[in-house]
Amino acid sequence: MARPTQFDRESALDKATKLFWTQGYHATSLSMLLERMGIARSSFYASFVDKRSLFIECLQRFGQRTVAEIPADNDDAPLSVIPRFFQATLLDVEAEQLQKGCMLVNSVLELANTDPTLSELSAAQLSVVQNIFEQALSAAAKQGKFTSTLTPSEIAEQLMIINQGLRVQSRKGIDNKQLWASFLTSLKLLGLEQAANFSTP
Missing domain, CATH: 1.10.10.60 (Homeodomain-like)
Incomplete structure (x- = not known):
């Protein structure tokens, strides 16, 4: 043979x-x-x-590479993790890649009703990013650099909802500068104006 x-x-x-x-x-x-x-x-x-x-x-591979876009912990400015992740995945990519959205978000939406197991696996990969956001928010709160009536967990969850919405918008061909402006507005609504100071327009 x-x-x-x-x-x-x-x-x-x-x-x-x-x-x-x-x-x-x-x-x-x-x-x-x-x-x-x-x-x-x-x-x-x-x-x-x-x-x-x-x-x-492939999902796991994509998830690992997505997590790799998150900058290393910055003990002096833990909130910088959030805008720098969005900058790397919204601004610092080619238009062709941006318009494909996020494979993980795409898969959650496509497979939710047809293959829940694969959809949940995609969501689990996204949860890794959400957990990193939560850790950054918790660190900032402990340092007195961030206060909110919402918990770090709740804010991290909202950030991922925003992330998913931005990826859907990107598939519609929305310009990355418009997406970035929407992201900055979302930071303000969440009381994270100071995080925008770590971004590069």
């Missing part, structure tokens, strides 16, 4: 992630994946098992 052709697994994963990100889970067929990844069917099954397993790996 012939052995599957060797291939660059990391490169194939990157290509699959971009395809899922652009097309969505249901609209991405196995034949499309094989063509984009440049691998034979036998190699695909041997390395990734099936489309669903591949998608899960």
Whole structure:
């Protein structure tokens, strides 16, 4: 029996992630994946098992890269984590990438009714970012640099709701400067005006 052709697994994963990100889970067929990844069917099954397993790996990969966009902890200015994350994912990206939205948000919306398990997995990846926001807010509160009638947990949850809305807007082709202006307005509504001082317009 012939052995599957060797291939660059990391490169194939990157290509699959971009395809899922652009097309969505249901609209991405196995034949499309094989063509984009440049691998034979036998190699695909041997390395990734099936489309669903591949998608899960791509989700996790995308989630890890999203978390990597969050700057390292700044003990002197913990709130800076929030605007710098949005700057990296709204302003510092190409228009083509911005218009694809966020793969995690896209997947939550697409799969909520058709595949709750995959939708929940996407939401769990987003929760990692939310938890980091909560930690930053808690640190700022302890330092006396931020006060609110809302808890850090509640504000972090609102920030992620805002994040999801911005990603949906980006898929509609809204200019990143408009998205950024909306984000800054949201900071003010949450009482986080001082966080805007750490941003770069």
